[in-house]
Amino acid sequence: MSKKAYTEQEREQVGRDLLSVGLEMLSQRGLKNTRLQDILQAVGISKPFFYGNYYTSLAELVIHIIDYEMALLLQAAKDDAARQDISLEEKINHLIQMAVHSRQHHFFVMTQEEELWVHKHLSPEDFDIYQQGQVQ
16 A cells, blocks of 8 residues: 655655666566556555656656666666776677566567557657657
């Protein structure tokens, strides 16, 4: 059961938890087998609190999870690039392995079917924003 009142810090933590828990579930189950209710239950918030304070839909949350994931992947690549104890080939191989074995590394790679689902569930404006983020 969710709380009735949250401090600003708790709200920020819930926002981070939505992204990290959502990423974990999506990477392990895929979009088809991840329900919004599963994420909310794991985070410990209600649907009204979610809709009133964070996102308008599961699709919008998924887009934010992908943005969060991209930041994690970029940081992993930067961390590898900074390492002096491995070769450039090993650095590139590690990044490729993370992408190829995304579930093992807790990253979510959408299938074409999942991309279509996201497209269907986002407003045209939100989908344009999503596509611009992917280009960046």
